[in-house]
Amino acid sequence: MDHATSKDVTKKILDRKIIDLSHTLSADFPTLELPPEFSQAWAFKQEVISHYDDRGPAWYWNNFSCSEHTGTHFDAPIHWVTGRDYPNNTVETIDPQNFIASAAVIDASAEVAANEDWLLTVEYLQYWEARHGKIEPGSWVLLRTDWNKRIDNPAAFANLKEDGAHTPGPTQDAVEWLINERNVLGFGVETINTDAGQSFAWPLPYPCHTLMHGANKYGLQCLTNLDLLPPQGALIIAAPLKIKNGSGSPLRVLALIP
Amino acid sequence: MDHATSKDVTKKILDRKIIDLSHTLSADFPTLELPPEFSQAWAFKQEVISHYDDRGPAWYWNNFSCSEHTGTHFDAPIHWVTGRDYPNNTVETIDPQNFIASAAVIDASAEVAANEDWLLTVEYLQYWEARHGKIEPGSWVLLRTDWNKRIDNPAAFANLKEDGAHTPGPTQDAVEWLINERNVLGFGVETINTDAGQSFAWPLPYPCHTLMHGANKYGLQCLTNLDLLPPQGALIIAAPLKIKNGSGSPLRVLALIP
Ligand SMILES: Nc1ccccc1C(=O)C(=O)O
Ligand SMILES: Nc1ccccc1C(=O)C(=O)O
Numbered sequence: 001m002d003h004a005t006s007k008d009v010t011k012k013i014l015d016r017k018i019i020d021l022s023h024t025l026s027a028d029f030p031t032l033e034l035p036p037e038f039s040q041a042w043a044f045k046q047e048v049i050s051h052y053d054d055r056g057p058a059w060y061w062n063n064f065s066c067s068e069h070t071g072t073h074f075d076a077p078i079h080w081v082t083g084r085d086y087p088n089n090t091v092e093t094i095d096p097q098n099f100i101a102s103a104a105v106i107d108a109s110a111e112v113a114a115n116e117d118w119l120l121t122v123e124y125l126q127y128w129e130a131r132h133g134k135i136e137p138g139s140w141v142l143l144r145t146d147w148n149k150r151i152d153n154p155a156a157f158a159n160l161k162e163d164g165a166h167t168p169g170p171t172q173d174a175v176e177w178l179i180n181e182r183n184v185l186g187f188g189v190e191t192i193n194t195d196a197g198q199s200f201a202w203p204l205p206y207p208c209h210t211l212m213h214g215a216n217k218y219g220l221q222c223l224t225n226l227d228l229l230p231p232q233g234a235l236i237i238a239a240p241l242k243i244k245n246g247s248g249s250p251l252r253v254l255a256l257i258p
Numbered sequence: 259m260d261h262a263t264s265k266d267v268t269k270k271i272l273d274r275k276i277i278d279l280s281h282t283l284s285a286d287f288p289t290l291e292l293p294p295e296f297s298q299a300w301a302f303k304q305e306v307i308s309h310y311d312d313r314g315p316a317w318y319w320n321n322f323s324c325s326e327h328t329g330t331h332f333d334a335p336i337h338w339v340t341g342r343d344y345p346n347n348t349v350e351t352i353d354p355q356n357f358i359a360s361a362a363v364i365d366a367s368a369e370v371a372a373n374e375d376w377l378l379t380v381e382y383l384q385y386w387e388a389r390h391g392k393i394e395p396g397s398w399v400l401l402r403t404d405w406n407k408r409i410d411n412p413a414a415f416a417n418l419k420e421d422g423a424h425t426p427g428p429t430q431d432a433v434e435w436l437i438n439e440r441n442v443l444g445f446g447v448e449t450i451n452t453d454a455g456q457s458f459a460w461p462l463p464y465p466c467h468t469l470m471h472g473a474n475k476y477g478l479q480c481l482t483n484l485d486l487l488p489p490q491g492a493l494i495i496a497a498p499l500k501i502k503n504g505s506g507s508p509l510r511v512l513a514l515i516p
Contacts, residue, residue, distance in 0.1 A: 006516035009270045010360065010493055013514075020354045026502035039313035042321040046502070049325060052339045055297035058464070059338055061505045063300040065323035067307060072500070080317055081310045096278045096512060100495075102268065206316070235268055237495055239510035242330070244284035244304070247319045251510070252497035254354055256271075258264035 013256070021223045021236075021253040022072040023151060029071050029222075030154040032192045041067030044250075068248040074240040075186075075194065075209070075219030079247040082214030089216065091246035098218070099239040101185045102139040103255070104132070105229045109146040112168045116159060117198055118145075120170040122177045132231040137183040140220070140236050143168070147190040148224035158192060169196025172207035179215045187212055188220030188238075223253060233258050271514070279481045279494075279511040280330040281409060283322075287329050287480075288412040290450050299325030302508075326506040332498040333444075333452065333467070333477030337505040340472030347474065349504035356476070357497040359443045360397040361513070362390070363487045367404040370426045374417060375456055376403075378428040380435045390489040395441040398478070398494050401426070405448040406482040416450060427454030430465035437473045445470055446478030446496075481511060491516050 031043045044066040050056025076091050077083030111118045145168050150156040159166045178184045194208040235256040240249035289301045302324040308314025334349050335341025369376045403426050408414040417424045436442045445452050452466040493514040498507035
């Protein structure tokens with residue numbers, strides 16, 4: 001590519017519209033609740049270091065704490081036992097070339113409005129491809145459910161009932177198809193879990209965590225604004241913090257729109 | 259732009275080489291030390307939630323804590339009292355369109371090897387422009403000093419002596435020129451401070467913090483791998499965490515190379 005063309009591409013990148021797919025990180029953000037016998041992740045907490053005061057006259061800044069899986073966040077293969085032995089399976093070591101990728105955005109908002117436990121099937125994915133084109137290898141598959149619109153009601157966002165969480169997700173077959181037939185980069189959702197809330201009780205529990213990470217693939221959780229993306233053509237920038245041995249990380253996820 | 263052209267640009271973006279400008283976040287990473295009368299920022303700390311064990315049989319993850327200015331990080335205008343009244347002056351509210359921008363990379367590694375207190379002047383910037391072309395409005399100015407190569411020796415990285423830190427930075431005139439004559443997006447460095455270590459004692463202390471944030475501009479600190487970037491033509495992706503009222507944030511900084 002000669003210099004003029006390269007400059008031209010740079011201009012076109014800078015001209016693309018950027019959509020922010022990240023929620024605000026605050027103490028109000030709902031955290032995943034696991035059964036009480038398991039250790040829990042920290043919610044987000046902030047404390048002021050100084051605020052233009054005796055503690056620092058000209059500057060304002062905060063300390064903060066959270067978990068690697070708090071807020072809008074990235075799941076690395078090492079997060080799951082099935083992904084533990086891959087080289088470069090942490091947010092520290094994943095090849096950064098993976099942090100920019102295309103996305104296929106599957107709109108199941110109408111289905112999920114009618115059924116909180118709605119499951120993404122192979123059939124649904126094939127019907128989507130018939131309308132929007134094939135899911136490209138190495139691309140994110142992002143499931144739009146409009147779940148993000150529940151964010152101001154943390155109870156509705158977690159949607160915990162006596163028998164566990166009721167949130168949508170992919171079937172085991174759909175996960176296997178995305179891995180084996182489409183070789184995707186990973187799977188992203190608006191909910192707090194890439195797996196359906198009730199999947200803990202399936203023959204293979206948590207198939208998306210188990211199989212995606214078992215195939216060295218990634219997850220994105222608590223995304224927002226997927227309703228602003230085209231079905232195909234968006235570029236996703238999802239670059240987690242370079243946390244030493246990190247299993248994941250809160251991050252800013254951006255989409256570039258043609 | 260018709261669909262074919264847009265697809266073509268997308269391919270060209272995905273073909274670009276990505277350079278990671280971020281250090282690993284770990285407990286070993288040196289933190290800024292302010293005079294003892296001021297409150298200090300937390301270093302990075304990590305604690306395991308579960309590691310494929312009783313605490314979580316199939317999953318590994320950590321909690322962590324740090325400050326908004328720990329590790330490779332972004333400074334927002336609200337970080338400094340001079341930037342406190344701008345709208346959208348926090349990492350939560352800055353327009354994400356600013357998170358992708360071109361960079362001018364100023365190589366002062368030879369000068370800094372000879373003099374730890376070396377200062378970037380207007381004259382030096384003008385000489386750089388004569389060789390590499392004008393600094394574009396809205397672009398990052400990144401100062402390469404090879405300071406990142408000290409990272410395995412935290413004492414040499416902080417370089418604190420009896421009279422304070424000895425690290426390079428811009429003169430007040432250079433900061434004013436970058437703001438008023440070039441309208442840059444912000445200023446980024448490999449050191450722990452966008453300002454020279456000795457600038458606390460200048461007539462206008464901390465001119466880069468004071469004037470850049472006072473002009474609603476940004477900072478990047480503790481960058482690495484600037485030696486892998488061309489003087490002009492790199493695109494910088496620097497998208498901080500969307501921390502509520504955040505004055506800054508650790509982040510993954512990426513460069514796209516033509
Ligand atoms: N489903 C889970 C079970 C155990 C640990 C974490 C998760 C997550 O969803 C996560 O990655 O945030
Ligand atoms: N120079 C400073 C003085 C006070 C507070 C923070 C700083 C930083 O450099 C920072 O932004 O990391």
